[in-house]
Amino acid sequence: MALRTPSSPVRPAFSRWISQSNNITQQFMALGIDPDFISMAGGLPAAEFYPTAAIAEAAEKALARWGSGALEYGPIEGLSALRRHIAERISRESGRTFTIDNVLLTVGAMQGLDLIGKVLIDPGDRIVAQFPTYVGALDAWRPRRPVYEALDWSAETGTGVDSLRTAKFIYTVPNYSNPTGALVPTSARQALLEKALEAGTWLVEDDPYLPLQFDGDTGPSILSLHGRMEPDGAYDGPVVYLGTLSKSIVPGLRVGWTVASAPMIQALALAKQSSDIASSMLTQAIALELLEAGREEAHVPSIVRHYRERRDALCAAASAELGEWFEWDTPPGGMFVWMRTRHPAVDTDALYRFALEEKVAFVPGSVFDPATQLRSAMRVNFTRNAPSVLEEGVARLAKATKRYLTSNY
Numbered sequence: 001m002a003l004r005t006p007s008s009p010v011r012p013a014f015s016r017w018i019s020q021s022n023n024i025t026q027q028f029m030a031l032g033i034d035p036d037f038i039s040m041a042g043g044l045p046a047a048e049f050y051p052t053a054a055i056a057e058a059a060e061k062a063l064a065r066w067g068s069g070a071l072e073y074g075p076i077e078g079l080s081a082l083r084r085h086i087a088e089r090i091s092r093e094s095g096r097t098f099t100i101d102n103v104l105l106t107v108g109a110m111q112g113l114d115l116i117g118k119v120l121i122d123p124g125d126r127i128v129a130q131f132p133t134y135v136g137a138l139d140a141w142r143p144r145r146p147v148y149e150a151l152d153w154s155a156e157t158g159t160g161v162d163s164l165r166t167a168k169f170i171y172t173v174p175n176y177s178n179p180t181g182a183l184v185p186t187s188a189r190q191a192l193l194e195k196a197l198e199a200g201t202w203l204v205e206d207d208p209y210l211p212l213q214f215d216g217d218t219g220p221s222i223l224s225l226h227g228r229m230e231p232d233g234a235y236d237g238p239v240v241y242l243g244t245l246s247k248s249i250v251p252g253l254r255v256g257w258t259v260a261s262a263p264m265i266q267a268l269a270l271a272k273q274s275s276d277i278a279s280s281m282l283t284q285a286i287a288l289e290l291l292e293a294g295r296e297e298a299h300v301p302s303i304v305r306h307y308r309e310r311r312d313a314l315c316a317a318a319s320a321e322l323g324e325w326f327e328w329d330t331p332p333g334g335m336f337v338w339m340r341t342r343h344p345a346v347d348t349d350a351l352y353r354f355a356l357e358e359k360v361a362f363v364p365g366s367v368f369d370p371a372t373q374l375r376s377a378m379r380v381n382f383t384r385n386a387p388s389v390l391e392e393g394v395a396r397l398a399k400a401t402k403r404y405l406t407s408n409y
């Protein structure tokens with residue numbers, strides 16, 4: 001019998017999605033593999049500080065504690081003891097009682113974003129999103145064909161209640177945004193929350209960078225602000241909060257959580273079932289051991305010290321070598337410096353090709369724009385590389401920029 005390859009293995013809508021997303025995340029991850037290449041593209045922690053010994057010890061303890069239970073398909077909502085731990089943490093932060101019914105454990109925060117898309121977005125729905133927007137969220141939601149409106153935070157003149165009334169949800173990364181590194185002030189969070197409450201709109205608060213605070217702290221999350229406004233009873237508000245261990249411990253555990261009203265958690269859990277049956281009990285059990293033993297609190301201050309030093313090294317090198325063409329605000333936390341072009345002729349999509357030839361990479365701004373038009377900025381990561389490597393990376397970027405501007409582009 002002759003075997004035939006299917007002529008059209010992928011449906012057209014999926015092909016369109018792939019070509020639009022351009023596999024960008026995979027491309028940036030792959031750049032880190034060539035040892036001569038300096039990638040300041042990925043949003044990656046520094047591997048040399050991973051708490052490997054603590055993770056090995058936690059794995060041993062997790063297996064002793066749960067036995068084969070850590071190796072089974074588990075409950076779709078995740079390991080109850082870890083859900084409880086997260087619920088207690090959020091309750092302490094917010095002054096309102098959250099229970100395990102308010103917590104869904106996910107494969108990183110990324111799965112939470114995907115599930116939110118599955119549960120909420122119909123084609124043509126409007127999402128009011130912080131602009132520029134995290135590329136993972138854009139990728140997760142693209143197949144559902146939403147339309148975007150840029151969120152304007154200002155209390156009086158910004159996005160209004162009427163606009164929110166007809167939006168499916170608001171999406172924001174208020175702590176050290178990906179890609180800009182910006183921190184949204186408490187007053188703006190409060191104003192947005194009040195508008196969302198008045199409009200009856202879901203508000204997705206994506207918070208992976210919370211632990212990476214270099215200068216001062218973040219202030220309360222939007223979820224906590226809501227908890228303080230209405231401290232009584234089971235949480236039934238509009239905030240859908242996403243957390244993760246990827247930035248504070250390691251991304252490879254793939255442990256994240258979504259905190260929301262119980263009905264929203266039930267909907268997301270149903271959607272999750274058809275995605276993965278259950279996420280890894282083993283890594284959830286390891287995460288629980290790490291959190292109960294206070295390993296996250298113990299680890300974060302040391303990475304914060306290194307990351308602050310790296311941020312300063314990047315900004316100092318950039319001031320010396322890139323100041324003629326770019327400007328930026330020093331981010332008070334997180335992983336990224338957002339460099340905006342001063343020179344009208346610099347298009348960061350075009351510059352990117354010259355940068356690759358110099359064996360250095362950043363992420364062009366267009367990746368964070370639903371319409372892919374943002375060519376006047378780029379995201380530069382400072383956490384993954386040592387200060388001396390960042391300095392060399394900036395020197396290569398300066399060389400690439402000069403070559404670009406003297407070429408015919």
Ligand SMILES: Cc1ncc(COP(=O)(O)O)c(C=O)c1O
Nearest residue numbers: 043108109110134178244246256
């Ligand atoms: C804003 C934002 N949300 C979600 C994620 C996904 O994180 P996780 O590794 O927990 O899936 C990232 C990762 O870079 C991110 O920057």
